[in-house]
Amino acid sequence: xxxxxxxxxxxxxxxxxxxxxxxxxxxxxxxxxxxxxxxxxxxxxxxxxxxxxxxxxxxxxxxxxxxxxxxxxxxxxxxxxxxxxxxxxxxxxxxxxxxxxxxxxxxxxxxxxxxxxxxxxxxxxxxxxxxxxxxxxxxxxxxxxxxxxxxxxxxxxxxxxxxxxxxxxxxxxxxxxxxxxxxxxxxxxxxxxxxxxxxxxxxxxxxxxxxxxxxxxxxxxxxxxxxxxxxxxxxxxxxxxxxxxxxxxxxxxxxxxxxxxxxxxxxxxxxxxxxxxxxxxxxxxxxxxxxxxxxxxxxxxxxxxxxxxxxxxxxxxxxxxxxxxxxxxxxxxxxxxxxxxxxxxxxxxxxx
Amino acid sequence: xxxxxxxxxxxxxxxxxxxxxxxxxxxxxxxxxxxxxxxxxxxxxxxxxxxxxxxxxxxxxxxxxxxxxxxxxxxx
Numbered sequence: 001x002x003x004x005x006x007x008x009x010x011x012x013x014x015x016x017x018x019x020x021x022x023x024x025x026x027x028x029x030x031x032x033x034x035x036x037x038x039x040x041x042x043x044x045x046x047x048x049x050x051x052x053x054x055x056x057x058x059x060x061x062x063x064x065x066x067x068x069x070x071x072x073x074x075x076x077x078x079x080x081x082x083x084x085x086x087x088x089x090x091x092x093x094x095x096x097x098x099x100x101x102x103x104x105x106x107x108x109x110x111x112x113x114x115x116x117x118x119x120x121x122x123x124x125x126x127x128x129x130x131x132x133x134x135x136x137x138x139x140x141x142x143x144x145x146x147x148x149x150x151x152x153x154x155x156x157x158x159x160x161x162x163x164x165x166x167x168x169x170x171x172x173x174x175x176x177x178x179x180x181x182x183x184x185x186x187x188x189x190x191x192x193x194x195x196x197x198x199x200x201x202x203x204x205x206x207x208x209x210x211x212x213x214x215x216x217x218x219x220x221x222x223x224x225x226x227x228x229x230x231x232x233x234x235x236x237x238x239x240x241x242x243x244x245x246x247x248x249x250x251x252x253x254x255x256x257x258x259x260x261x262x263x264x265x266x267x268x269x270x271x272x273x274x275x276x277x278x279x280x281x282x283x284x285x286x287x288x289x290x291x292x293x294x295x296x297x298x299x300x301x302x303x304x305x306x307x308x309x310x311x312x313x314x315x316x317x318x319x320x321x322x323x324x325x326x327x328x329x330x331x332x333x334x335x336x337x338x339x340x341x342x343x344x345x346x347x348x349x350x351x352x
Numbered sequence: 353x354x355x356x357x358x359x360x361x362x363x364x365x366x367x368x369x370x371x372x373x374x375x376x377x378x379x380x381x382x383x384x385x386x387x388x389x390x391x392x393x394x395x396x397x398x399x400x401x402x403x404x405x406x407x408x409x410x411x412x413x414x415x416x417x418x419x420x421x422x423x424x425x426x427x428x
């Protein structure tokens with residue numbers, strides 16, 4: 001990773017973004033994606049998401065036309081070590097932004113992707129939130145592709161909803177007995193050491209602390225499910241709101257999903273305490289039957305039911321979140337909305 | 353082998369390539385050869401030739417027909 005150029009092609013080069021190139025990068029985003037995207041106007045946001053402190057440059061590859069020096073494509077990524085550089089389990093790269101100027105050199109997009117493969121070498125690679133065209137490319141490259149399933153649970157003490165649209169009682173899944181030894185409470189840092197997971201991505205205590213506790217843009221709360229006092233799994237949550245109505249969002253998960261079967265009473269209590277309409281959970285790799293047993297319903301997105309995902313600004317539509325990944329083995333794998341950089345703010349407050 | 357590959361390319365790119373030299377058949381001379389078309393080409397080659405390319409080779413083959421022919425030598 002010490003080379004400044006990954007590719008030196010006939011018409012363009014691909015290089016890691018250095019400090020002095022971020023202005024050009026931001027301009028490229030503004031012109032080719034959206035001038036309101038935080039990547040177009042907030043260097044602090046870019047630093048937080050992509051600045052690699054050990055290399056003193058950015059986890060962003062730029063394709064530059066040789067003749068003009070103009071940026072013609074970018075790809076950004078986050079690797080496992082980004083949130084925990086002490087971890088010896090740096091085994092995953094999440095692709096986050098992949099954008100090519102149109103019209104461009106025809107295969108610059110693939111050249112950028114290939115450069116990340118070269119960076120990742122033989123480790124695992126994935127993405128969350130890719131568009132359909134990128135999905136077709138990943139599929140052709142034999143990635144596992146699909147859409148995260150959205151599960152949700154409404155506050156059963158509420159009779160009318162302003163965020164969820166066209167909700168029917170039939171979506172309520174009534175769980176079994178609420179008498180169980182499981183409870184849901186705010187996690188202590190020591191809990192993070194006590195939870196085990198066989199997922200191929202290693203998420204460490206430092207990962208959760210750096211990514212979520214210290215997040216400057218969103219206030220995340222880490223909850224732990226305990227059985228008889230012992231931590232079983234971790235849920236990373238935050239709140240979205242619109243005109244006084246609130247939604248709880250589960251964005252990350254760590255531990256054994258089995259214990260979720262028993263958390264319906266605890267989630268109902270949390271929804272009431274937070275005066276939230278619903279809690280939702282975008283995920284892949286967790287058995288839907290477990291979540292149904294917990295009292296969640298699946299938003300299949302083929303009815304008129306709407307469980308909103310976008311709140312910046314609020315947009316009452318269902319949102320399908322695509323994913324793709326390629327592993328070096330055949331392991332069971334889970335993906336959540338918070339993986340990669342999918343759970344990022346669309347609006348950055350002034351000063352950031 | 354070259355003829356077979358040319359036939360596949362003509363279908364994928366929807367263009368008569370009979371007047372092109374091997375060196376001329378490259379993305380810079382075929383505007384329709386973008387990233388997605390390249391992956392369509394790879395998929396077609398894999399199906400017809402019954403091979404499965406490594407990711408590195410998929411990228412290398414973006415250089416053009418000459419590179420594709422050279423890469424295919426590895427798979428024969």
